[in-house]
Amino acid sequence: MSLSIKNRLFLLAAVTVVALVIIGVIVANSVSTLHKIEQSDTLLSDLKVNMLTLRRHEKDFLARKDLKYVEAFNVTAEEGLSDLKKLSAQLNDADIEAPSLDSMGAC
Incomplete structure (x- = not known):
């Protein structure tokens, strides 16, 4: 089977396309996956902030014995659990x- 140069060029162009x-x-597909991972990274950062905020509310409650810190702790904990489920x-x-x-969300 002998192809002319013209037909070879068309075949090569088709293969290239x-x-x-x-x-x-x-x-x-890679960009889509990278975008999902970037969103997960943002949620992970939010979780870290929530954990530090929980520690702050806990320390404030222990130091001041004010119940508003317990309420703030509970609100922040719910936000953290919501972010954890999304992540x-x-x-x-x-x-x-x-x-x-998964084991963190079960607690």
Whole structure:
């Protein structure tokens, strides 16, 4: 089977176009996954802030014996649990295993 130069060039162009489309799909998928991981990182940062805020409320309550710190602690704890559930869901969507995260939410 002998192809003319013209037909070889068309075949090569078609193969190149298909390869570029495949690369485009792979890049789009990677960007989507990277965006999900970035959102998870933001939630993780929020969780760290919530934990520090919980410690602050606890110390304030122990030092001042004022019940407003208990209420603030409970509100912050609920926010933290909500963020923890969101983070767990996002990691599951990205097929990232985090068994320690699941055990934290069970507490």
